[in-house]
Amino acid sequence: MNKDELAERLRGIGFSCTRCGACCRGTDADENLVMVTPGEIELLGEGTGQSPDRFAEPYPESLATDGGGSLTFEHCLSRTPAGCVFFSQNTCTAYPYRPWICRTYPFMLDGDELAAFPCDGLGREMTRESARDLALLLLRRREAEQAEEKAVALVLSSVRIPEGRRVVVDGRGIRVI
Numbered sequence: 001m002n003k004d005e006l007a008e009r010l011r012g013i014g015f016s017c018t019r020c021g022a023c024c025r026g027t028d029a030d031e032n033l034v035m036v037t038p039g040e041i042e043l044l045g046e047g048t049g050q051s052p053d054r055f056a057e058p059y060p061e062s063l064a065t066d067g068g069g070s071l072t073f074e075h076c077l078s079r080t081p082a083g084c085v086f087f088s089q090n091t092c093t094a095y096p097y098r099p100w101i102c103r104t105y106p107f108m109l110d111g112d113e114l115a116a117f118p119c120d121g122l123g124r125e126m127t128r129e130s131a132r133d134l135a136l137l138l139l140r141r142r143e144a145e146q147a148e149e150k151a152v153a154l155v156l157s158s159v160r161i162p163e164g165r166r167v168v169v170d171g172r173g174i175r176v177i
């Protein structure tokens with residue numbers, strides 16, 4: 001699907017952000033977790049001046065490995081009881097450095113399938129220009145996700161997973177936690 005086709009599909013669904021902040025406030029265990037790649041963590045760290053361990057943590061889902069260990073893929077943004085660690089006074093304090101997921105919410109591309117998460121902004125009129133901008137972001141996000149998947153596969157093929165340990169893997173390597 002090219003950018004123009006995607007933009008037309010987005011316009012058909014319609015979306016305009018109402019700035020309600022609901023997508024940044026999710027606090028249930030599996031609600032609105034924002035997965036971040038190493039590159040996104042780096043950008044957020046440089047942009048906000050914060051150390052990554054202040055805002056990112058291993059993704060909570062994991063696979064069991066030999067010897068009672070576990071394997072976690074990637075990291076996600078940490079959350080406080082109020083929502084995302086960067087959400088304050090109903091605004092994103094890391095807005096210029098926010099991850100792809102935030103830039104493209106509530107949409108995502110799974111291959112060529114366009115999916116939309118529940119959001120009050122859906123169904124609202126969208127200009128051609130904003131649909132094209134969003135389509136471009138979605139395509140770039142898919143490209144970045146595919147590159148990260150390849151990098152993770154390369155790490156997994158070249159590194160031995162230590163038995164009985166909890167490890168997190170991303171496109172830059174493996175870390176025992």
Ligand code: SF4
Nearest residue numbers: 024084086087092102
């Ligand atoms: S990084 Fe910003 S836009 Fe993304 S969930 Fe956190 S507060 Fe919201």
